[in-house]
Amino acid sequence: MDVTTRSLTNRDGMISTKFAEFIQSYHFQRRPSVRLALFWLLLSILPSTSYSQMSEPGSTVIYIAGSGNKALDLHITRLLTDEFGDEASLVPVRDDQSMIGTDSPIITIGPVAFSKIRQMNRDAPILALMVEKTFFQGYATRTPGQVSAIYYDVPLLRQALTGTTILPQATQIALLASTETVELYEDLVDQLAAYNLSARVFITDSDEQLIPTLVRALTYGDFVLAASDDAIYNPRNIKHILLTAYRRNKIVIGPSQAYVKAGVLASSYAPFPTIVAKAGTYVRAFLAERRFPEPDYPDEYRVEINQQVGRSLNIPLPEREWIAEQVNTMIISGREDSE
Incomplete structure (x- = not known):
């Protein structure tokens, strides 16, 4: 009987022997896909003290705290399982698990x-x-090396260059922000000059101001660049923003892949395997040096396009791969010129 079956059967009848035999019959230890499918199931039914028994004695332990979105948690856990293989045991963290050792990294x-x-x-x-980044950077400043992150939001410069690759004639970019979120665009405005681009931020602090402010922004900009600003770009407002822009034959870029499905023309995004690959590098660095590298963005980005919007606006859209390559080339060239 393997270590997993023992941990399931020695809990005073909490888990039935038949259930343990079911797992054993599917070669739980030898088939990662089955093990992963049961990973989050066990999280919901086992007490926290059982988790440590599921890892091999002496093996490296990496804890995982899920988001609560089962599909997302399962997908990322699957990628992490592939990334670490036999290097480490992945152990889920439950809400009632009040004590976690400080020696093991937690994802x-x-x-x-x-x-x-x-x-x-x-x-x-x-x-x-x-x-x-806006959520995490304060933590990273206070406890560098102890906590770190692979950022999920896309750098605004990359999003801006995604827009200008689709619209090569574009030179002016319109930005919408509230008084509280205008700082999101500070770095971008300074960065754009190196690419012969300019941007202007238009402030709106209420739903009543949103559309009139957007109309002024569309008069200035060749397209609208959206940041991850929930005060403006949210399910309540996005339809009105898109309709107003498209009636004036102006496109919206960003802030994420999800918004492309909602009607935005395009957005760059980091694929999950790229995020997890960088996470693997960070965890290995921590295990070797007891410090995480500084928070950073993923190393690879792709582009999502809404073809239907492109056709409606009569905009010829290049291949997604070509757009991503062009953006990468411009960013690398910009870095070299600044050195």
Whole structure:
């Protein structure tokens, strides 16, 4: 009987022998796909003290705190399982698991999971996934090396260059912000000059101001660049923003892949395998040096396009791969020129 079956059957009848035999019959230890499918199932039915029994004695343990979105958690866990293979055992963290050792790194999925783990143990080494820079950078400044992140939001310069690659004639970019979020665009405005581009931020602080302000922004800009600003770009407003822009034959770029499905023309995004690959590099660095590298963005981006919107606006759209390559080339060239 393997270690997993023992951990399931020695809990005073909490898990039935038949259930343990079911797992054994599917070669739980030898078939990663079956093991992964049961990973989050076990999380919901086993007490937290059982998790440590599921890892091999002496093996490296990496804790995972899920977002609560089962599909997302399962997908990222599958990628992490492939990334680490036999290097480490992945152990889920439950809400009622109040004590976590500070020697093992913890990977959190989403801002809520990070916040919960951070409050459970402020000395814990945490690598945050699926968080934005604006949310995380304060933590990184206060506890460098102890906590780090692979940012999920796309750098605004990359989004801006995605827009100008689709519209090569574009030179002016319109930006919408509230008084509280205008700082999101500060770095971008300074960066654009190196690419012979300019941008202007238009401030709107209420729903009543939104559309009139957007109309002024569309008069100035060749397209609208959207940041991850929930005060403006949210399910309540996005339809009105898109309709107003498209009636004036202006496009909207960003802020994420999800918004492309909602009607935005295009957005860059980091594929999950790229995020997890960089997470693997960070965890290995921590295990070797007891410090995480500084938070950073993923190393690869792709482009999502809404072909239907492109056809409606009569905009010829290049291949997604070509757009991503062009943006990469411009960013690399810009870095070299600044050195």
